[in-house]
Amino acid sequence: MAKQELQFWFEFASTYSYLSAMRVQEVADKAGVSVSWHPFWLGPIFKSQGWDSSPFNLFPVKGQYMWRDMARICKARGLPLVHPDPFPQNGILAARTALLALRDPAGPEFCRAVYAAEFGEGKTISDPDLIRALLERCGLSPALVDEAGTEPAKAALKDKVAKAMELGIFGAPSFVAGDELFWGDDRLEQAIAHAAGV
């Protein structure tokens, strides 16, 4: 059976997307599976469920648990973890820029840099200057930040959200391999195995 591509769908504001972003390439490489990166935006999807913020804010007991769960997992994986303020961060600029950056092979590196700044250092990812600096660090043009403000770049993110909804995506991270959808960093291994035809 031919190996299928793994689609990695992520939202820059999402804690569990951070976990997957930092390991998806390595795990997929080991299995010989190729990965495509799909930044999207959960806002409209949450709104369609009647939520106007992160469920981790709307349901504080769940939110408190999420941070403890993240702390345990980050410790086990040797990842830093800072609570960004505010949480969730507005990830729209990062997502629009990432869609442009991903035309270049350095795109995934830029996505990881955004997550590392946000959850590793507590930086504000809606800040254009930060995004410009991260682009430069990855050898990408800081002018992508300006391009991210154009109508085509806005439309590209809207299209991603529409496609995510079409795929039945309701949270992040999500993985798609063939006809199968997997939700959550906990399902990465299962998604990879499916993509690899194991």
Next chain:
Amino acid sequence: MAKQELQFWFEFASTYSYLSAMRVQEVADKAGVSVSWHPFWLGPIFKSQGWDSSPFNLFPVKGQYMWRDMARICKARGLPLVHPDPFPQNGILAARTALLALRDPAGPEFCRAVYAAEFGEGKTISDPDLIRALLERCGLSPALVDEAGTEPAKAALKDKVAKAMELGIFGAPSFVAGDELFWGDDRLEQAIAHAAGV
């Protein structure tokens, strides 16, 4: 470091609790960790979050995913899976009865029998005759069903719900080991490792 007891908190209506109920004893035994079984009722906890049904019904896209996720996992584990009708089932009688049954060493076997009837055979677990038959099959007195209707039995389940909320439990299954709370069948291994002091 002394091994800690693993508390297994479950709701009879919960699909993912089914997954854990069928394996928690085996996984814990292998790690040399003792398990205590804590049936509770999610209704009042969901209500405190503004939900009047299962989130899998309130958010249908998530519900559709959950059944696909369950189907994949049950297939991998060799567990049968039937969608009970209606879903979620009313698990109050089963929970009240289980609290009484768990005074006996056959209590966990009764809990597994309830899950197997519900998710393996699609039976209606609010049916007192079914619960009586399951008790008998486990060598327990069918009269526990009548005792489950008494005020002390009702109070015992209310106490469990209050205790669950005190522990920060917001979903099922949940695991408690020492001061740490773990949510979801996906966290069973992590909870066991924590209880074992690994």
